[in-house]
Amino acid sequence: MTRQTLPNTKPIMCKIIKKEEECEDTFTFLLEIPVKVQGAKPGQFIMLWVPGVDEFPIGIAGFENNVLEIGIAKMGKGTEALLKKEVGDYLGIRGFYGKQFQVPREGEVNHLLIGGGFGMTPLKMLTTTLIKQEDKQEIHVFEGARTKSRLMYLEWFQNLHDAGKLVFHACTDDGSYGYKGYPTVDLEKFLQEARGSSIFYVAGPERMMKVIFDIGKKYDTVIDMQMSLADRYMRCGFGVCSYCAVDPTGWRICVDGPIFNTKQLEQITDFGVYKRLETGEKERI
Ligand SMILES: Cc1cc2nc3c(=O)[nH]c(=O)nc-3n(C[C@H](O)[C@H](O)[C@H](O)COP(=O)(O)OP(=O)(O)OC[C@H]3O[C@@H](n4cnc5c(N)ncnc54)[C@H](O)[C@@H]3O)c2cc1C
Numbered sequence: 001m002t003r004q005t006l007p008n009t010k011p012i013m014c015k016i017i018k019k020e021e022e023c024e025d026t027f028t029f030l031l032e033i034p035v036k037v038q039g040a041k042p043g044q045f046i047m048l049w050v051p052g053v054d055e056f057p058i059g060i061a062g063f064e065n066n067v068l069e070i071g072i073a074k075m076g077k078g079t080e081a082l083l084k085k086e087v088g089d090y091l092g093i094r095g096f097y098g099k100q101f102q103v104p105r106e107g108e109v110n111h112l113l114i115g116g117g118f119g120m121t122p123l124k125m126l127t128t129t130l131i132k133q134e135d136k137q138e139i140h141v142f143e144g145a146r147t148k149s150r151l152m153y154l155e156w157f158q159n160l161h162d163a164g165k166l167v168f169h170a171c172t173d174d175g176s177y178g179y180k181g182y183p184t185v186d187l188e189k190f191l192q193e194a195r196g197s198s199i200f201y202v203a204g205p206e207r208m209m210k211v212i213f214d215i216g217k218k219y220d221t222v223i224d225m226q227m228s229l230a231d232r233y234m235r236c237g238f239g240v241c242s243y244c245a246v247d248p249t250g251w252r253i254c255v256d257g258p259i260f261n262t263k264q265l266e267q268i269t270d271f272g273v274y275k276r277l278e279t280g281e282k283e284r285i
């Protein structure tokens with residue numbers, strides 16, 4: 001039997017079949033799912049259980065033949081424990097959760113993927129999907145990091161750029177790779193010169209996403225902005241605890257998001273302003 005999703009109640013234990021250093025403090029893991037499950041979509045996430053430590057949300061970087069790709073950046077005790085796991089160890093997963101990026105099936109549009117940090121994981125999966133679509137489109141990926149060693153999937157994106165599949169705009173704060181500065185610099189340059197309509201797909205720190213949102217609003221050619229509000233606290237992942245609700249709509253990021261479009265983002269008054277901590281208290285972004 002092929003399942004649409006995995007159970008909410010109990011994590012399915014999956015074997016790590018590959019572990020690879022992706023960039024500084026960040027690893028790619030391939031997990032073999034032991035039950036047949038139907039396609040994860042770009043933008044969706046799983047709840048990942050590290051036995052004896054914690055359970056937390058993690059984006060999906062790829063999914064093929066029942067093998068799930070994830071990219072983990074070291075943050076605190078949970079991700080640190082996870083990064084110590086090796087091939088042959090088991091991790092629990094629930095999911096696939098949340099809404100996906102919405103890609104128009106036809107028409108001429110510039111797809112602009114903008115991100116940084118672990119935000120690049122859903123953008124990797126989206127890139128794979130867009131390249132397969134092969135319609136009249138331009139794909140541009142704008143990635144920023146502090147320094148070269150922290151650019152996630154650098155080689156992967158650079159190879160696709162060299163093969164003419166997309167245009168990769170890399171930048172770093174210290175100028176060690178690409179141009180020195182933020183992804184917004186090349187993005188604005190592109191928007192000033194671009195022909196036709198553009199759609200933004202953004203994933204990264206929320207403060208960066210808000211700046212990008214404000215840039216996009218200045219251009220009539222930007223027909224939609226889809227952003228992943230993954231910089232938020234989550235507990236259940238499937239809509240029951242309300243830990244991830246946003247003001248004033250009450251939308252739960254785990255089921256109503258994490259991908260929100262322009263119209264929705266305009267209604268979320270805490271977007272780029274504050275988020276809730278594990279305790280429920282507000283913290284400025
Ligand atoms: C939809 C979504 C997708 C994500 N995708 C990825 C990914 O692909 N790769 C990746 O490395 N990280 C991802 N994260 C972030 C990841 O969940 C946190 O980095 C992780 O929970 C940190 O746990 P920790 O114990 O290592 O750190 P802690 O020391 O517990 O916390 C460090 C920081 O991580 C955040 N955090 C902690 N617990 C949670 C939680 N339950 N939910 C959300 N944030 C939390 C908080 O902002 C906190 O300040 C994603 C988060 C969300 C909401």
Ligand code: FES
Nearest residue numbers: 235237241242254
């Ligand atoms: S994490 Fe529980 S409702 Fe979203």
